[in-house]
Amino acid sequence: xxxxxxxxxxxxxxxxxxxxxxxxxxxxxxxxxxxxxxxxxxxxxxxxxxxxxxxxxxxxxxxxxxxxxxxxxxxxxxxxxxxxxxxxxxxxxxxxxxxxxxxxxxxxxxxxxxxxxxxxxxxxxxxxxxxxxxxxxxxxxxxxxxxxxxxxxxxxxxxxxxxxxxxxxxxxxxxxxxxxxxxxxxxxxxxxxxxxxxxxxxxxxxxxxxxxxxxxxxxxxxxxxxxxxxxxxxxxxxxxxxxxxxxxxxxxxxxxxxxxxxxxxxxxxxxxxxxxxxxxxxxxxxxxxxxxxxxxxxxxxxxxxxxxxxxxxxxxxxxxxxxxxxxxxxxxxxxxxxxxxxxxxxxxxxxxxxxxxxxxxxxxxxxxxxxxxxxxxxxxxxxxxxxxxxxxxxxxxxxxxxxxxxxxxxxxxxxxxxxxxxxxxxxxxxxxxxxxxxxxxxxxxxxxxxxxxxxxxxxxxxxxxxxxxxxxxxxxxxxxxxxxxxxxxxxxxxx
Numbered sequence: 001x002x003x004x005x006x007x008x009x010x011x012x013x014x015x016x017x018x019x020x021x022x023x024x025x026x027x028x029x030x031x032x033x034x035x036x037x038x039x040x041x042x043x044x045x046x047x048x049x050x051x052x053x054x055x056x057x058x059x060x061x062x063x064x065x066x067x068x069x070x071x072x073x074x075x076x077x078x079x080x081x082x083x084x085x086x087x088x089x090x091x092x093x094x095x096x097x098x099x100x101x102x103x104x105x106x107x108x109x110x111x112x113x114x115x116x117x118x119x120x121x122x123x124x125x126x127x128x129x130x131x132x133x134x135x136x137x138x139x140x141x142x143x144x145x146x147x148x149x150x151x152x153x154x155x156x157x158x159x160x161x162x163x164x165x166x167x168x169x170x171x172x173x174x175x176x177x178x179x180x181x182x183x184x185x186x187x188x189x190x191x192x193x194x195x196x197x198x199x200x201x202x203x204x205x206x207x208x209x210x211x212x213x214x215x216x217x218x219x220x221x222x223x224x225x226x227x228x229x230x231x232x233x234x235x236x237x238x239x240x241x242x243x244x245x246x247x248x249x250x251x252x253x254x255x256x257x258x259x260x261x262x263x264x265x266x267x268x269x270x271x272x273x274x275x276x277x278x279x280x281x282x283x284x285x286x287x288x289x290x291x292x293x294x295x296x297x298x299x300x301x302x303x304x305x306x307x308x309x310x311x312x313x314x315x316x317x318x319x320x321x322x323x324x325x326x327x328x329x330x331x332x333x334x335x336x337x338x339x340x341x342x343x344x345x346x347x348x349x350x351x352x353x354x355x356x357x358x359x360x361x362x363x364x365x366x367x368x369x370x371x372x373x374x375x376x377x378x379x380x381x382x383x384x385x386x387x388x389x390x391x392x393x394x395x396x397x398x399x400x401x402x403x404x405x406x407x408x409x410x411x412x413x414x415x416x417x418x419x420x421x422x423x424x425x426x427x428x429x430x431x432x433x434x435x436x437x438x439x440x441x442x443x444x445x446x447x448x449x450x451x452x453x454x455x456x457x458x459x460x461x462x463x464x465x466x467x468x469x470x471x472x473x474x475x476x477x478x479x480x481x482x483x484x485x486x487x488x489x490x491x492x493x494x495x
Contacts, residue, residue: 031384066138075112076213086119095126116140124150128177136190143195144174159294159302164211171213180221191230199235212236239263247275254282258277258319261285269332271304277311288316290325296394299331300360311339322349328386331361352381360398373412380419384427403430413440423453432456452489
């Protein structure tokens with residue numbers, strides 16, 4: 001016996017089937033996805049700009065008490081239990097130190113959680129401990145003390161030689177950790193604010209005698225999670241995991257002024273392994289993400305690569321540098337990196353690999369997939385003459401290897417130079433693949449797909465037309481034409 005469905009129920013099932021057919025088609029549209037990403041980017045910037053003054057204007061009125069803070073560890077404490085005030089004036093450094101000392105005693109019992117309630121918590125730098133969750137409530141803001149005398153000095157990073165900006169000691173980070181395991185920094189989108197304005201001004205005026213410190217730096221550690229918070233106005237790089245394993249950054253907003261905030265990179269994985277960066281919005285005064293692994297002879301000697309890194313579902317902007325970078329400090333090597341589902345908007349460069357003679361190391365097995373560029377001066381950049389060095393003792397025979405890089409499903413518009421791959425006789429670029437590329441241009445001059453000393457292939461038809469250095473294959477990957485001009489140079493930095 002066949003069951004007969006009532007008319008209303010049958011129509012409901014038909015509507016559901018139509019919806020299931022419509023959703024995949026809707027999401028598969030590059031144009032629609034681009035519009036959705038653009039709306040999200042604009043909305044993020046809009047709300048940030050309304051709130052940046054801190055004068056109290058808000059689109060949404062706050063109704064009732066803030067959300068309760070979930071208990072994520074067997075034990076939980078509030079910063080107020082240790083003398084915290086949260087008025088933006090009192091020095092909370094001692095309260096943080098007392099709280100973390102107490103939490104350190106719970107490591108063998110599953111760790112403990114430190115809740116930072118709503119309020120403004122002014123503090124000098126402090127150190128985290130293992131098996132700890134730092135939870136920032138909605139409307140909680142940790143503020144870095146601006147007096148650099150309160151920021152501890154630390155030895156230079158071993159893979160950077162005598163110092164990144166000055167020889168000798170460097171300033172530590174506002175929130176710091178070394179040799180840790182199982183650390184979580186999360187919340188209801190609370191904020192860690194480095195108040196970097198005074199640092200940037202003193203840096204430009206050459207009033208600092210030591211290299212600036214990051215906002216959050218975790219070193220020689222594993223099992224680190226940063227999620228659901230806002231990081232802003234770092235004195236230097238914002239989040240700097242150094243020689244760490246198993247790091248996740250998820251649903252984090254990172255902000256700094258797009259001009260006059262020097263070196264405020266968003267996330268800089270440095271000699272890190274097994275890392276995921278996903279679902280983030282980053283708009284800063286330097287690279288949004290920059291993968292590193294040490295500088296020249298010091299990075300070669302330290303010998304710790306960055307590898308197995310996944311970057312996905314990001315919206316990023318960098319008006320002075322690049323959205324996603326590898327290098328230029330890559331002397332320990334960078335490999336097995338995937339960058340996918342990323343929108344780069346209103347940026348000087350979209351994605352970039354940068355290196356130089358003296359770096360040594362390698363960049364290899366790099367996959368870029370499903371990227372959208374909106375309003376970028378240059379889309380794809382590989383640069384082999386980025387000649388910044390820690391000192392004059394670098395090995396001029398230490399030549400980096402750049403190879404096995406693929407670009408698939410790259411789309412965009414308002415891009416001045418879609419591709420600039422600048423290899424050299426000393427540092428040729430090998431096995432680069434382009435497939436499904438369509439980038440709308442703003443400049444009608446010829447030679448906007450620029451190449452020098454590069455070997456690779458184009459699969460199918462791409463726009464704009466590729467340089468003559470590359471082999472041509474059809475959509476079924478059958479050879480159409482071999483290039484005899486891999487070493488031809490067609491680079492024009494005046495465009």
